Amino acid sequence: MRIAMMVKGCVCTPAPADIIYSPMQLATQLARVWAGRGHHLDFYGPVGSEVPGARVIDCGVPPLVTDKDEFTEALTDPGLASDNILALWDARLAQEMFLRAGRGEYDVLYFHHPEVPLPFLAHHPGVPVVSSVYDSPLPPLLTQAIGMFASPQHRLVAISAAQRHADPNLTFAATIPGGVDTADFAPDPAAPPGRHLLFAGRLVPEKGVGDAIEVARLTGHELRLVGPWYSNSSYFADEIAPHLGDQVRYLGPLSLAELRAELRTRPRALLMPSRHESFGLIIIEALACGVPVIGLRRGAIPEIVIDGQTGFLVEDVDEMVAAVHRLPTIDSDACRADAVRRFSLDGMADAYEALFRQVGSA
Template structure:
């Protein structure tokens, strides 16, 4: 089986720190290669993979100001579809633009929908839903107006995340600094609980960060670590008493949640989006519906068995499970 894996080009595949779509694309690519699938990864030229790397884009547009996102995205997608006849299947991880090319080729196209940035993109998804096999990353993110071939939760390489049986007394916010992610809610909950809060992630909304987050950062009770990746990411996730995921939007998945589980760290999350699919309330964390419930959950977090969090990551969120489910879908589409 020959698969063209179409990655986004906002970040390198895999990303150096932030880049959940690119990370998932990389994890799936490597797992498929390990299963003997002949994968060509179309990604930025600085990407790292055991697959065949291809594509015209020299660097990620979020890291190199010389890369015009619109121009290079079109070159990137066009390049893949110009080579479509070389592959049995194209797996699109790069949102809605590639859908517009799908009727121009005979090669089947699978598209993983990594959430909806806005309902304004629905006209594209609606138009091509009978031509492209859509995969939802959670049941919560399935749009009622669309047809889907499957729902496949993301997976991670659990062995890459060291289990920390103790953690620390500190709480953690881990994600992009944007109102959607609720960093100010995490600050308030940590303060009310009397625990120190460590915060890590990229600043996506600078004005919001300066207004709602930065005034609370004092280097003592609230510490800002910046964007962390690699071993520092693992240490940061594992060293927390709990991850505070007090989101203000319907999160389509949440990789940091399952990464925290892999380290043994329970998660306290607002009951929105996919959180009820990921978190087993009272076993791997707590689902809350108000700021007060979040504070109460922090007080109860020591009742969570950190080993149970690790088991959940192994049993439910492994990259092997994800790859097997995608491979089964590919074979179904290709007729066995």
């Protein structure tokens, strides 16, 4: 197949290490798999993007973002928002994708943000388009816009059943969970069992960082925090920094390779006190490394963690503390086996290939 793919026009792929941006991670990994299977991949991104296995087409678009602070500023800058600059950067790349598809150069266009292709659909009715939806619930006006531009050739993909439930007004062609390279994310058999707990994600209130810190305090375990914090918010300085020390350590916004190395140190568990997760790629990365997961029974976490087998599903901090004490009952080999069986990168690539063929022949 001939596949054209795009994430965003404002930031290079791969994303800077201090930006947690799962769509880019999945895009680069899928490109590598599909290229290895003989498919032709064109990746559309700003100047400086590099995607192994794909030809990068940048249309001369310069990146607007090079780190997490610029990313935050770009999303909140009234000048960029009022002039639709971010959308125009996306549109320049998407326009080229549709023009080339109209000339028969591609079998399918694949977008990692569903709003990007919307303005072009009516002008290219013969071009098959697939868009992954990563966030849920979507903002009501975005849901309305997707309905306004609805087209038979635009198929939406959900990443979990919880996401479909959160966005009942959207029509999804498939549900395809995220996948992880289980050869890359694997336990280190030489590493001794760790005694520490791990939190990995954006250091923002909705991710439940404060709850993870409280669990560490109540259990006496060391907690390592991984992820970016944002200079336009006082949350890190007010709610996290005062707790840092010997028991709670901040490792910074690690690169993917550094995160993988941290998972291979065999943490006792990954804590997921997030209020809502549409999926949670870090969960399957941890499980693939044999690390059990303790998470709230919210969002998509119950679709990934098997309670009592690959971790524990809980309702609050007290139950999370109790689950930490029950961790010796979890078999790390079972954690990895389930991740390999249900959440491999190859399985994810297979599911998208099947959908691409379906929409291409419709």
